[in-house]
Amino acid sequence: MALPEAERIGGLPSERARVVRLRQGHVSEGPDVLAAEEPLEIRLNGEQVAVTMRTPGHDSELAVGFLFGEAILRPEDIANVAECRSDEGDGGVADVGLRPGAEPAAGWQRNFYATSSCGICGKASIEAVRQAAEPVADGPVVTSETILGLPDALREAQRVFERTGGLHAAGLFDPDGRLVTLREDVGRHNAVDKVVGRAALDGRLPLGGHVLLVSGRASFEIMQKALMAQVPFVAAVSAPSSLAVRLARESNMTLVGFLRAGGFNVYAGRERVAGI
Numbered sequence: 001m002a003l004p005e006a007e008r009i010g011g012l013p014s015e016r017a018r019v020v021r022l023r024q025g026h027v028s029e030g031p032d033v034l035a036a037e038e039p040l041e042i043r044l045n046g047e048q049v050a051v052t053m054r055t056p057g058h059d060s061e062l063a064v065g066f067l068f069g070e071a072i073l074r075p076e077d078i079a080n081v082a083e084c085r086s087d088e089g090d091g092g093v094a095d096v097g098l099r100p101g102a103e104p105a106a107g108w109q110r111n112f113y114a115t116s117s118c119g120i121c122g123k124a125s126i127e128a129v130r131q132a133a134e135p136v137a138d139g140p141v142v143t144s145e146t147i148l149g150l151p152d153a154l155r156e157a158q159r160v161f162e163r164t165g166g167l168h169a170a171g172l173f174d175p176d177g178r179l180v181t182l183r184e185d186v187g188r189h190n191a192v193d194k195v196v197g198r199a200a201l202d203g204r205l206p207l208g209g210h211v212l213l214v215s216g217r218a219s220f221e222i223m224q225k226a227l228m229a230q231v232p233f234v235a236a237v238s239a240p241s242s243l244a245v246r247l248a249r250e251s252n253m254t255l256v257g258f259l260r261a262g263g264f265n266v267y268a269g270r271e272r273v274a275g276i
Contacts, residue, residue: 011056011085011092012036013167013184035166035186039091042066044073045098055167055185056092058194059083062185063094065197067104068205069225071132075200077102105132135252136232140175140209143274144264149177150213151237151259157182170195172231173211180210188216189225196229206230213237218257223247233272235259240267 015036020029035055042050042063049072054062060081067073079099086093098104154171157179167184170191174180183194192214199205211233212226218236220243226234227247234248235256245267248255254269266273 011038013055013057039086041086041091041093043093043095044104046095052187052190054187054190058183058198059092059094061183061194061197061201062190063096063197064200065193065195065225067096068200069193069196069228071228072104073098073102075203075205077104078200081201133227133230133251135250136227136230137208138252139232139272141272141274142175142177142211142233144276146175146177147211147235147256147259147264147273148261150211150235151261153177153179154182154213154215158184167191168215170215171213172199172207173213175209175211188214188219189221191215192222192225196225199229208232211235213259217241218244218255220244220247223251223253223255227251227253233269235264 013036014033016031016033038056039051040054040059041048060083063081077098079097082095084093150173154169158169167186168188168191169184171179172181172195181195181198183191185191199207207229210231212231213235214222215237217238218234218240220241223244233254237259240255240257245255248268254272255267256264257267258265
């Protein structure tokens with residue numbers, strides 16, 4: 001039996017669809033809630049920079065965080081961000097306008113295509129972040145008890161995940177484990193861009209003295225975005241990549257992986273973790 005297509009509302013973080021469930025040999029049919037995924041075109045002064053697959057919502061933050069994380073512009077360069085639906089009606093557009101006299105970094109016209117799973121990566125991006133970002137300052141020191149409590153705090157605040165089960169999250173915490181900003185998306189990197197973009201729009205960069213927790217693994221790109229925002233401490237519930245560890249060590253960052261109930265691994269910056 002063919003299932004109906006997901007209901008297309010557009011611009012919402014979740015969509016409804018009818019599904020067939022098999023549980024313990026019992027078959028049933030009924031509604032389900034899916035995490036929405038749509039394209040977002042990121043523009044700079046009206047010119048296309050990238051298209052990324054994302055969960056609708058907080059598109060201005062995502063665009064600003066992306067452009068900042070790719071070392072294309074500085075937060076003080078931004079005059080405004082305009083959001084609209086695309087002309088084709090499938091997905092959205094976020095156009096970041098620059099202040100008079102502000103110029104983006106040279107050579108940004110790379111015609112990106114970013115996916116929700118892997119985002120933007122490659123040699124050009126690696127070299128750009130190494131040239132654009134200084135190593136982070138020392139501190140803060142965080143207790144192991146606080147670190148172990150971060151996943152539960154993140155999960156408790158994930159409203160869309162509870163309904164869909166299909167989103168990643170990025171949470172910005174203070175050193176005592178208090179949640180500052182939470183954003184969700186089908187892509188880990190998008191969620192981080194939204195967190196950084198919110199801070200940029202609020203004039204709170206750099207983010208020294210904070211801890212960033214991401215669901216899933218810690219890739220180079222996650223560390224790149226954290227470094228650009230000067231976040232000194234990154235934790236992930238899954239494994240880091242080798243390049244993520246290398247960048248953390250080169251940049252004086254702390255990187256914690258496999259953060260689960262009862263323990264975690266420290267791959268870089270052990271001095272920021274009290275009691276080990």
